[in-house]
Each structure stands twice: as structure tokens, then as C-alpha cells.
Amino acid sequence: MSRRETLAQVSDFDIRLLRVFRSVVESGGFSAAENVLGIGRSAISQQMSDLEQRLGLRLCQRGRAGFSLTEEGREVYQSSLRLLGAMETFRTEVNGLHQHLRGELNIGLTDNLVTVPHMRITHALAQLKDRGPDVRIQIRMIAPNQVEQGVLDGSLNIGVVPQASPLPGLEYQTLYSERSLLYCAVGHPLFYADDTYIEEARLDSQDAIAPTFRLPADVQASYQRLNCTASASDREGMAFLILTGRYIGYLPDHYAQSWVQQGRLRALKPSQRFHDLNLAWVTRKGRRPNLVLESFIESLSQAR
Structure with missing residues (x-):
């Protein structure tokens, strides 16, 4: 996949795709992620392609040899964990403000x-x-x-x-x-x-x-x-x-x-x-x- 310009911003659409990517990685492949995500393999494949196109990176290998991450895919996966974790921390802390007013x-x-x-x-x-x-x-x-x-x-x-x-x-x-x-x-x-x-x-x-x-x-x-x-x-x-x-x-x-x-x-x-x-x-x-x-x-x- 050809390199592209630096990612300008992370949109809500990107966040949704990264969540799908995380589920695929943690499930070990597209087929195993179907039950977790509640969508079909073709839809998962399309969303993974959309994410790769959005990032300009090849994230995984899929085919008869099975599912595996590329080097870039492993790095994106680790980065996505930090991003999604930070978002969850933000949500928890903001909700905490409602419970502990100052x-x-x-x-x-x-x-x-x-x-x-x-x-x-x-x-x-x-x-x-x-x-x-x-x-x-x-x-x-x-x-x-x-x-x-x-x-x-x-x-x-x-x-x-x-x-x-x-x-x-x-x-x-x-x-x-x-x-x-x-x-x-x-x-x-x-x-x-x-x-x-x-x-x-x-x-x-x-x-x-x-x-x-x-x-x-x-x-x-x-x-x-x-x-x-x-x-x-x-x-x-x-x-x-x-x-x-x-x-x-x-x-x-x-x-x-x-x-x-x-x-x-x-x-x-x-x-x-x-x-x-x-x-x-x-x-x-x-x-x-x-x-x-x-x-x-x-x-x-x-x-x-």
C-alpha cells in the first residue's frame, strides 16, 4: 500500500474503525470477531480496508495462511489501545465530576x-x-x-x-x-x-x-x-x-x-x-x- 500524507485528525469514524480493529486483533481474525462485533465477515473486511485506506498503512495479512499483523499493524494496535484507554479515562473522570461536585x-x-x-x-x-x-x-x-x-x-x-x-x-x-x-x-x-x-x-x-x-x-x-x-x-x-x-x-x-x-x-x-x-x-x-x-x-x- 502506498504511503500517504500524515493523518490530519482523528474523526469519530476513525475511532469506530479502530474499535473494530482492536476486536479483530484480540479475537485473532475476522471470522472469530463476527460474534464479538455482531456483524458479518464481509462488513468487517470492508471496515478494515477503510481503516487501512484512512491510515495509508497495511495493518494485517489475511488469506489462506490465516490472519497476522504487519509490523505497522502491531504499532497501530498499541497506539489504538493507548488512545481508546485515554478516552475511557476521560469519560470516567468527567462522569466522576457529576458524582463529586466541586x-x-x-x-x-x-x-x-x-x-x-x-x-x-x-x-x-x-x-x-x-x-x-x-x-x-x-x-x-x-x-x-x-x-x-x-x-x-x-x-x-x-x-x-x-x-x-x-x-x-x-x-x-x-x-x-x-x-x-x-x-x-x-x-x-x-x-x-x-x-x-x-x-x-x-x-x-x-x-x-x-x-x-x-x-x-x-x-x-x-x-x-x-x-x-x-x-x-x-x-x-x-x-x-x-x-x-x-x-x-x-x-x-x-x-x-x-x-x-x-x-x-x-x-x-x-x-x-x-x-x-x-x-x-x-x-x-x-x-x-x-x-x-x-x-x-x-x-x-x-x-x-
């Missing part, structure tokens, strides 16, 4: 989600730690607009925020829904009042607290009817003001529950004055591949 997860959370009964975030963080014991998890408890800004500028990998109108450049996925009730605290004039006798006008005239973070239009309507004379950037700030006994305001029921059980808060007209709000996890559109982040999102999607 890196960090920077997550921004709206405050007071830890009391949500579903605990999907907690469960997902636990699974991430199990899969990647060396992963560094950094949590920032900040206002929703800061969470979204952090995801946009890349300082956060992912965030959880109340789901309002989406910002360009971000992707939102609903995580769960929470119900908020209208509360007052001990010391407020309405704390011991019977709901039946609290007139709507009187309720709407009380000093109330409005959040400064973005909310859906239907939730905003709950605040528009109140006499909002104070504001807060997060739910903890709202709780501080409500607990003064001087303001009324909406809080998630799971967050207010401990104070209700202590007799420090009560819900006003809970069957009428409430709103439901979806919380969503948010990521940046077109983000770079990140195994730690994708693993956390996978766990977050599956957690219940």
Missing part, C-alpha cells in the same frame, strides 16, 4: 423562607451537600430586587423571590405558593376586637405597612386599599413594625405562626383579608454551564 453555589434568598413547611430549598441544599461534600454554599438574605440584580450581574448563581413581572434577562420557575394574612399585634386597638364587628372602613383606616419590593398586580391591590403610612424592604421589617402594636400588615402565615401561638399576633378577617403569592427561583438567561448550579436546580425540581 466549586461553590451563591444563592440569594428572600427573607423568612426557612419556615415554609415544604422546605424544598432546605432539602435541595442537603442533597447538593451529599453529592458534593466539597461544594461551598454561600447564602445571602437580601431584598428581592437585590436578589434579581445579583443574578443579573453574576454575583449570585440563583435566587428565590416573589414572582412578579419578569425582568428581561432572567428566567423564573415557580417554586411554591404562600398565603399571607392581615395581622395586628398585642397593643393594637383591633387586637381584641371581634371580626364580626370590625367595619371594613375602620380596618382600612388603620396605619398599615407596604412592602417596597415588586409584587403582582393582584397582590398590590391588597395594599392599595389600606392606609399605608410605613414601608419595609422585606418581610422581617414588616414584622418589626406590626409587633409594635401600632400598625397592621400582611405576613406569610407560616412566618407569623410562632407569634400567633404565643398570643402576640392575630389575623384580622382571615377568610377575607388574604392574598396568595408565588415564590420562584430565578436564574440568568444564557448562563454558562455550571455543574453545581445544575445539580442544585435538579434537586430543587424534585424536592417536595
Whole structure:
């Protein structure tokens, strides 16, 4: 066979032919390789010819005298073992990265989600730690607009925020829904009042607290009817003001529950004055591949 120019690159087709060549050599000939490869002798012969043509080398002698490798064939066989072995090592190591995650997860959370009964975030963080014991998890408890800004500028990998109108450049996925009730605290004039006798006008005239973070239009309507004379950037700030006994305001029921059980808060007209709000996890559109982040999102999607 005539010599040819140096092989420019090794293609997927070449890899397939080299695998056939290895099986033929290790089986001791074309006929013996039929059962190993699951193809007929003529197909094997054709693929061997294709490989020889591709390499510009005669790899073996075949005929009545039987199968034998040429000197070039022995060298190509040894080289193919190193190549295919390196590919298998690469595959194993890459798959190992999925099982042994490394890196960090920077997550921004709206405050007071830890009391949500579903605990999907907690469960997902636990699974991430199990899969990647060396992963560094950094949590920032900040206002929703800061969470979204952090995801946009890349300082956060992912965030959880109340789901309002989406910002360009971000992707939102609903995580769960929470119900908020209208509360007052001990010391407020309405704390011991019977709901039946609290007139709507009187309720709407009380000093109330409005959040400064973005909310859906239907939730905003709950605040528009109140006499909002104070504001807060997060739910903890709202709780501080409500607990003064001087303001009324909406809080998630799971967050207010401990104070209700202590007799420090009560819900006003809970069957009428409430709103439901979806919380969503948010990521940046077109983000770079990140195994730690994708693993956390996978766990977050599956957690219940």
C-alpha cells in the first residue's frame, strides 16, 4: 500500500474503525470477531480496508495462511489501545465530576423562607451537600430586587423571590405558593376586637405597612386599599413594625405562626383579608454551564 500524507485528525469514524480493529486483533481474525462485533465477515473486511485506506498503512495479512499483523499493524494496535484507554479515562473522570461536585453555589434568598413547611430549598441544599461534600454554599438574605440584580450581574448563581413581572434577562420557575394574612399585634386597638364587628372602613383606616419590593398586580391591590403610612424592604421589617402594636400588615402565615401561638399576633378577617403569592427561583438567561448550579436546580425540581 502506498504511503500517504500524515493523518490530519482523528474523526469519530476513525475511532469506530479502530474499535473494530482492536476486536479483530484480540479475537485473532475476522471470522472469530463476527460474534464479538455482531456483524458479518464481509462488513468487517470492508471496515478494515477503510481503516487501512484512512491510515495509508497495511495493518494485517489475511488469506489462506490465516490472519497476522504487519509490523505497522502491531504499532497501530498499541497506539489504538493507548488512545481508546485515554478516552475511557476521560469519560470516567468527567462522569466522576457529576458524582463529586466541586466549586461553590451563591444563592440569594428572600427573607423568612426557612419556615415554609415544604422546605424544598432546605432539602435541595442537603442533597447538593451529599453529592458534593466539597461544594461551598454561600447564602445571602437580601431584598428581592437585590436578589434579581445579583443574578443579573453574576454575583449570585440563583435566587428565590416573589414572582412578579419578569425582568428581561432572567428566567423564573415557580417554586411554591404562600398565603399571607392581615395581622395586628398585642397593643393594637383591633387586637381584641371581634371580626364580626370590625367595619371594613375602620380596618382600612388603620396605619398599615407596604412592602417596597415588586409584587403582582393582584397582590398590590391588597395594599392599595389600606392606609399605608410605613414601608419595609422585606418581610422581617414588616414584622418589626406590626409587633409594635401600632400598625397592621400582611405576613406569610407560616412566618407569623410562632407569634400567633404565643398570643402576640392575630389575623384580622382571615377568610377575607388574604392574598396568595408565588415564590420562584430565578436564574440568568444564557448562563454558562455550571455543574453545581445544575445539580442544585435538579434537586430543587424534585424536592417536595
